[in-house]
Amino acid sequence: MSPGALPGFRDFYPTELAERSYIFRGWRDVARRYGFVEYDGPPLEPLDLYTKKSGAEIVDQLYNFRDKGDREIALRPEMTPTLARMVAARANSMRKPVRWFSIPQLFRYERQQRGRLREHFQLNMDIIGEADVSADAELLAAAIDVMSVFELSSEDVVARVSDRRLLNALLRGIGITEPQMAAAYAALDKLDRDPREVLEHRLAAAGVGASVSAQLFELAGATADEAAFTHIVDAAGATAEWDDLRRYLDHTESLGVREWVKLDLSIVRGLAYYTGIVFELFDAKGELRAICGGGRYDTLLESLGGVSLPALGFGMGDVVLGELLKSRGRMPVAEAMVDVWVAYGDAGSVEDAMRVAARLRARGRSVEYALGNQKLARQLKAAHTARARETVVIATPELSAGEAMVRKLDEKGERKVQLEAWLEET
RNA sequence: GUGGCCGUAGCUCAAUUGGUUAGAGCACCGGACUGUGGCUCCGGGGGUUGUGGGUUCAAUUCCCAUCGGUCACCCCA
Structure with missing residues (x-):
């Protein structure tokens, strides 16, 4: 040892x-x-x-x-x-x-x-x-x-x-x-x-x-x-x-x-x-x-x-x-530290994802995203492993309409949000 | 400082009482899966069996020492 x-x-x-x-x-x-x-x-x-x-x-x-x-x-x-x-x-x-x-x-x-x-x-x-x-x-x-x-x-x-x-x-x-x-x-x-x-x-x-x-x-x-x-x-x-x-x-x-x-x-x-x-x-x-x-x-x-x-x-x-x-079972286990995981749906939206992460961080949220160019499935898996409370997917098609997909931890479905409004309330 | 017990992957434990290349689960990393996580399947990394000697054809297994852990003394935060 x-x-x-x-x-x-x-x-x-x-x-x-x-x-x-x-x-x-x-x-x-x-x-x-x-x-x-x-x-x-x-x-x-x-x-x-x-x-x-x-x-x-x-x-x-x-x-x-x-x-x-x-x-x-x-x-x-x-x-x-x-x-x-x-x-x-x-x-x-x-x-x-x-x-x-x-x-x-x-x-x-x-x-x-x-x-x-x-x-x-x-x-x-x-x-x-x-x-x-x-x-x-x-x-x-x-x-x-x-x-x-x-x-x-x-x-x-x-x-x-x-x-x-x-x-x-x-x-x-x-x-x-x-x-x-x-x-x-x-x-x-x-x-x-x-x-x-x-x-x-x-x-x-x-x-x-x-x-x-x-x-x-x-x-x-x-x-x-x-x-x-x-x-x-x-x-x-x-x-x-x-x-x-x-x-x-x-x-x-x-x-x-x-x-x-x-x-x-x-x-x-x-x-x-x-x-x-x-x-x-x-x-x-x-x-x-x-x-x-x-x-x-x-x-x-x-x-x-x-x-x-x-x-x-x-x-x-x-x-x-x-x-x-x-x-006595009175020691709490460490809880999720990450508020938001920002995932990018395609290589072209990486920079947009970073901009979203930066804005959320400026608002005081703890934010992580996948470093290196990772596939979406891998990013979502990582978000779950990190116990991120919320995961937002930034991808070109939705982004062009000012929208993004958001999913809460341990919830099944995702919902489409107006990105600007969502950023203001997150 | 004194004495007893215990040391095998990061964790929990195996290894037919000395016998081939030390295995499994969990965890971690990756693949199946080129825009959707948890499930599943497959693969991978990771061990000088705490360390050093000794006995033996052969040691994770037996012996000694040492280091570490633990318990009781001692002492106390």
């Missing part, structure tokens, strides 16, 4: 590009409706933009190299550091809160699997300069509306939300110490995957006692019963955090997306910089990787750009979303 694209990279043939464009259109449509404006930055950045302050785990998976100017640079693996830099540079002059979105192509040097390549496009939506949970609700609603615009419902996709502050307070409340926190998070993250004994063993290794780890497991499942959960929250002294989260959930109700949302303390976003409410979108069948993930990162702008502004955002990749749309 001839060598294709590099591993983890994609060739976008017209069919695939049509699908990509469909996704991009949906993204831009939702972003616009939520008042977000589009920005972009360079695909190459200084390496230390990622190595210095961002999560250390990202660094092992960078595409990085030294350029001819002896600079250490990297292909961007995520958009947030670029965003932070750009916003920080003009923070004082921008109306807050900032609502920005971007569709960058991002790169990671990782072994590829289904739904995870070395390159992908990712919708990033961020709100900067608003600390209230109403911003969190707004952002989540936008992410969910993206699902809606692709005709997915809450039957297809679930939004799982958690809150770092609430979870921290609860964990402290049951007796998890700061050094044990990482192990506790890891255990929560693996709750669905690893058997409980394994998790208990790991927690014990981190110094977490049996009774504490028992409470930990209880916590994760406790959110189903709100009254009982409130008890746990009160006992842990996390009332303020819980109130915030409940207000957030109320907002999602008003924004019309509450039915998609499920409180789930076991979701642990990997990135170290999240500080508050976090969320993930999953397909309800649980077949695919996360569709989307995001949350609040109130301290990141300060550490990256030196400007203290609360912020939150999410990233949604095109790969998993595309697979979901295809598997």
Whole structure:
């Protein structure tokens, strides 16, 4: 087999590009409706933009190299550091809160699997300069509306939300110490995957006692019963955090997306910089990787750009979303692109056909005709293969009377038209 | 980065368990069809069987390596 694209990279043939464009259109449509404006930055950045302050785990998976100017640079693996830099540079002059979105192509040097390549496009939506949970609700609603615009419902996709502050307070409340926190998070993250004994063993290794780890497991499942959960929250002294989260959930109700949302303390976003409410979108069948993930990162702008502004955002990749749309029959197949096919009935009318094509194109129609001198039967066959919506035959006898034959796609008969009038209305 | 499984035309798959020149459908191109498409019939291009070694009289088939894909780890966008 001839060598294709590099591993983890994609060739976008017209069919695939049509699908990509469909996704991009949906993204831009939702972003616009939520008042977000589009920005972009360079695909190459200084390496230390990622190595210095961002999560250390990202660094092992960078595409990085030294350029001819002896600079250490990297292909961007995520958009947030670029965003932070750009916003920080003009923070004082921008109306807050900032609502920005971007569709960058991002790169990671990782072994590829289904739904995870070395390159992908990712919708990033961020709100900067608003600390209230109403911003969190707004952002989540936008992410969910993206699902809606692709005709997915809450039957297809679930939004799982958690809150770092609430979870921290609860964990402290049951007796998890700061050094044990990482192990506790890891255990929560693996709750669905690893058997409980394994998790208990790991927690014990981190110094977490049996009774504490028992409470930990209880916590994760406790959110189903709100009254009982409130008890746990009160006992842990996390009332303020819980109130915030409940207000957030109320907002999602008003924004019309509450039915998609499920409180789930076991979701642990990997990135170290999240500080508050976090969320993930999953397909309800649980077949695919996360569709989307995001949350609040109130301290990141300060550490990256030196400007203290609360912020939150999410990233949604095109790969998993595309697979979901295809598997649920929500990916439209590319439709006919050609509006009119101009056929010539004889060699003598080729120039006339070209003139007709030119006039239609000037009117904004997409027009194709057979290059080279082709027989009419062949031209008509080609028109059909191209799925041209309409085919007009320009031929000398009719043309001398100012007429032409027109036939619509998949229709049996043809009709004779006055060419001038037809050109004006097509 | 670690381990399991899988690699035959653009796509979906064959090839009598190692046996002659690797086939078919779809797709594509052309002919039948010198002013009327879709149907039909006929023809054509396209493969160093992912690649490189090895075993054998003989390898798509068995072995090793490598590359690619995939799944699980790892990690997460």
